[in-house]
Amino acid sequence: PSVVNQIAAGEVVERPASVVKELLENAIDAGSTRVELSVERGGRDLVRVADDGSGIAREDLPLAFRPHATSKLVGAEDLHSIRTLGFRGEALAAIAEISRVRCQTRTADSEVGSEIRIEGGEASEIKDCGCPVGTSFEIRNLFFNTPVRRTFLKSDTTEAGHVAEMFTRIALAHPTIHLTYRSAGKTLYDLPPVTGLKERVAVFFGRELAEALLWVESEVDDVHLWGYVAHPSQSRSSAKGQYLFVGGRYVKDRSLAHALAEAYRGLLMVGRIPVAFLHLELPPEEVDVNVHPTKVEVRFRDSQRIYGQLLRTVRQTFLTSDLH
Ligand code: ADP
Numbered sequence: 560p561s562v563v564n565q566i567a568a569g570e571v572v573e574r575p576a577s578v579v580k581e582l583l584e585n586a587i588d589a590g591s592t593r594v595e596l597s598v599e600r601g602g603r604d605l606v607r608v609a610d611d612g613s614g615i616a617r618e619d620l621p622l623a624f625r626p627h628a629t630s631k632l633v634g635a636e637d638l639h640s641i642r643t644l645g646f647r648g649e650a651l652a653a654i655a656e657i658s659r660v661r662c663q664t665r666t667a668d669s670e671v672g673s674e675i676r677i678e679g680g681e682a683s684e685i686k687d688c689g690c691p692v693g694t695s696f697e698i699r700n701l702f703f704n705t706p707v708r709r710t711f712l713k714s715d716t717t718e719a720g721h722v723a724e725m726f727t728r729i730a731l732a733h734p735t736i737h738l739t740y741r742s743a744g745k746t747l748y749d750l751p752p753v754t755g756l757k758e759r760v761a762v763f764f765g766r767e768l769a770e771a772l773l774w775v776e777s778e779v780d781d782v783h784l785w786g787y788v789a790h791p792s793q794s795r796s797s798a799k800g801q802y803l804f805v806g807g808r809y810v811k812d813r814s815l816a817h818a819l820a821e822a823y824r825g826l827l828m829v830g831r832i833p834v835a836f837l838h839l840e841l842p843p844e845e846v847d848v849n850v851h852p853t854k855v856e857v858r859f860r861d862s863q864r865i866y867g868q869l870l871r872t873v874r875q876t877f878l879t880s881d882l883h
Pocket residue numbers: 581585586589610612613614615623624628629630631644645646647648649650651652694
């Protein structure tokens with residue numbers, strides 16, 4: 560394993576939660592209806608994700624771990640019309656470089672499953688295995704061969720917290736997928752599919768908050784904004800209750816957070832930050848998700864316009880509802 564590869568891997572994998580994000584996104588891209596996540600020691604010893612998605616054909620299995628191998632981009636023009644969560648083909652290669660990986664997978668048209676193990680980037684032969692249709696990944700001993708990175712990990716509890724946050728983002732973005740999360744042998748969440756975002760909000764933030772949500776929606780040209788904002792009384796002292804999804808992908812955007820704060824202007828107590836769960840759907844050419852390997856930040860072609868739409872939509876909702 561070369562130092563260069565390990566540095567590149569560090570761009571994608573900062574901590575166990577980064578592994579969780581990539582594996583969950585891959586499971587969703589594979590069309591899964593059920594995805595199980597379990598971790599040991601906050602993910603530093605083990606991250607396991609099992610899904611019932613498409614599976615990976617045996618001949619494609621080694622390819623999946625090769626840098627820049629993705630089955631999700633067909634032509635260069637595809638970069639402008641990304642519909643899947645992944646597209647860089649970097650994640651599995653990066654993870655395999657700095658951990659011990661076992662992957663078992665089976666497609667529906669295959670009688671027998673395939674298993675591959677990769678340690679520090681070195682792949683084993685592919686073996687037969689018995690497994691259901693779908694894919695399971697076990698990532699053990701993250702950073703075992705990069706001791707310096709390992710020292711940057713925080714306590715198991717802190718790492719488990721980051722994992723839980725990643726799980727929350729995915730669960731909020733994909734309410735129709737059955738998701739489970741086990742940590743240290745305990746099932747923390749078992750979330751059957753639900754039709755709406757609101758039910759998932761109730762799971763993570765409580766019934767009281769979920770009952771205090773106001774629906775917001777607008778469509779301006781081809782920018783569709785929808786979701787919920789919480790009654791001002793539900794505001795928090797941190798931004799921990801703010802979730803924005805662009806094309807189903809969790810993003811952080813300071814400008815839109817500011818637009819939201821503007822919409823609540825005059826309605827909040829000092830130091831309070833609004834709670835909101837918002838989705839933006841816009842044509843792929845209107846947003847660049849390719850800014851950073853972990854894709855948490857995006858760039859809008861016309862951010863002023865989105866800012867204005869969010870501000871006006873939320874304002875309008877407050878004006879037309881009775882905020883007693
Ligand atoms: P990307 O998601 O950007 O394509 P990844 O490195 O995350 O890159 O994954 C590489 C490839 O491995 C994917 O393009 C996909 O073909 C395959 N793959 C990964 N995880 C799964 C999964 N859970 N089910 C089916 N195929 C998968």
